[in-house]
Amino acid sequence: MPAEEVTVQLGRRSYPVRIGPGLIDGAGAAIAPMTQRKRVAILTDESVAGLHLDRLCRSLDGAGITHAELALPAGEKTKGWPEFSRAVEWLIDEKIERRDLVIALGGGVIGDLAGFAAAVLRRGVRFIQIPTTLLAQVDSSVGGKTGINSASGKNLIGAFHQPTLVLADIDVLKTLPKRDFLSGYGEVMKYGLLGDAKFFGWLEKNGPDLAAGDTALRQYAVAHSVQMKADIVARDETEEGDRALLNLGHTFGHALEAATGYSERLLHGEGVAVGCALAFELSARLGLCSQEEPSRVAAHLAAMGLPSRLRDIPAELPDDESLIRLMGQDKKVRDGKLRFILARGIGKAFVAEDVDMGAVRQVLAESRAA
Numbered sequence: 001m002p003a004e005e006v007t008v009q010l011g012r013r014s015y016p017v018r019i020g021p022g023l024i025d026g027a028g029a030a031i032a033p034m035t036q037r038k039r040v041a042i043l044t045d046e047s048v049a050g051l052h053l054d055r056l057c058r059s060l061d062g063a064g065i066t067h068a069e070l071a072l073p074a075g076e077k078t079k080g081w082p083e084f085s086r087a088v089e090w091l092i093d094e095k096i097e098r099r100d101l102v103i104a105l106g107g108g109v110i111g112d113l114a115g116f117a118a119a120v121l122r123r124g125v126r127f128i129q130i131p132t133t134l135l136a137q138v139d140s141s142v143g144g145k146t147g148i149n150s151a152s153g154k155n156l157i158g159a160f161h162q163p164t165l166v167l168a169d170i171d172v173l174k175t176l177p178k179r180d181f182l183s184g185y186g187e188v189m190k191y192g193l194l195g196d197a198k199f200f201g202w203l204e205k206n207g208p209d210l211a212a213g214d215t216a217l218r219q220y221a222v223a224h225s226v227q228m229k230a231d232i233v234a235r236d237e238t239e240e241g242d243r244a245l246l247n248l249g250h251t252f253g254h255a256l257e258a259a260t261g262y263s264e265r266l267l268h269g270e271g272v273a274v275g276c277a278l279a280f281e282l283s284a285r286l287g288l289c290s291q292e293e294p295s296r297v298a299a300h301l302a303a304m305g306l307p308s309r310l311r312d313i314p315a316e317l318p319d320d321e322s323l324i325r326l327m328g329q330d331k332k333v334r335d336g337k338l339r340f341i342l343a344r345g346i347g348k349a350f351v352a353e354d355v356d357m358g359a360v361r362q363v364l365a366e367s368r369a370a
């Protein structure tokens, strides 16, 4: 199966996203023309290092590129100040210069942290994303949102810093645990819900085979998702308008992640899945769409084995007022007021102001009830 390429069109900062099998083996050849000094620093996590780092190092060796590697602990807790400052100090110790390259090899945690480290190191060095989870391939490696979490909320510390190249090697998804694959699927489904009803229908038909490992279906889903994200980012790089659509499900999802301590109790894509279901429930309650739409979303999530209600989260959650307080740190808040991504139907999302918080409370209460 040949690789595909999507370009994120941002003028002088445009970059290609390559999607296909075997791309890590070809990484050295792809990167060599981009470095004068032939020196890179690789940030990864301990699990990914054990599975895929050797292959990347061999490919870089073959292209005459010297490399240093740092593997951070796997998991969302790494995306905070302690591991971030460790990574930046390490890059400084390794004497990574302005014209060198930082490579993020891993999922969204490593991509977000390494991208932010590259953004601030010597006031900005270039970086390459080699995403190894479904979530990172379809979403976090593209678009330049980088950063870390604060105890008060997700991604509250960060910068927009676009990568120079993204290599999404579909083969690496074969080693991804099922739960992490499904978490990434939450973001894949989000694209259908926010702007492409036909793609959502395709997912309803093909989602189970995609999860079972069909490589051709996976490549199609990744390329389609990346193209949708690239189009939105090209229109609105820094989220003044349309880009907020990519936040469908995140006002709820991020609050739930903070409420569960950024832990294994709720992965990011699981929070997005519940958040999308809640956003559709809220849309129906506000009379924006019929009840059939949220029912269809919830049915698909259940068919895929993803959570859709608060009661599906295997953890005690704080009360509704605490969740609403956590939502108050959302980056879409304007003049102290929450904005939500709601929908007039599947594929018809929009940014909503002045949402009735009584309706939000009712939706949260219903989603908790057995």
Ligand SMILES: NC(=O)c1ccc[n+]([C@@H]2O[C@H](COP(=O)([O-])OP(=O)(O)OC[C@H]3O[C@@H](n4cnc5c(N)ncnc54)[C@H](O)[C@@H]3O)[C@@H](O)[C@H]2O)c1
Binding pocket: 045, 046, 047, 048, 051, 074, 075, 076, 079, 106, 107, 108, 109, 110, 112, 132, 133, 134, 135, 136, 139, 140, 141, 142, 143, 144, 145, 146, 154, 155, 172, 173, 174, 175, 176, 177, 180, 183, 184, 187, 268, 269
């Ligand atoms: N910047 C953005 O636009 C953006 C978009 C979406 C999500 N995010 C962020 O991404 C993060 C979630 O990313 P994630 O789901 O990739 O989590 P992750 O990076 O924690 O990876 C999930 C798990 O999979 C393991 N793993 C990674 N690749 C593997 C592979 N090929 N085989 C086996 N195991 C592998 C990791 O070690 C980890 O344990 C969140 O912090 C979220 O906020 C950012």
Ligand SMILES: O=C(O)C(=O)C[C@@H](O)[C@H](O)[C@H](O)COP(=O)(O)O
Binding pocket: 139, 143, 145, 154, 155, 187, 239, 243, 244, 246, 247, 250, 331
């Ligand atoms: O790229 C975007 O824009 C997104 O909103 C994609 C989201 O899936 C992602 O989780 C993002 O990090 C959330 O952004 P935030 O600004 O709400 O932290």
Ligand SMILES: [Zn+2]
Binding pocket: 139, 187, 250, 268, 272
């Ligand atoms: Zn997300």
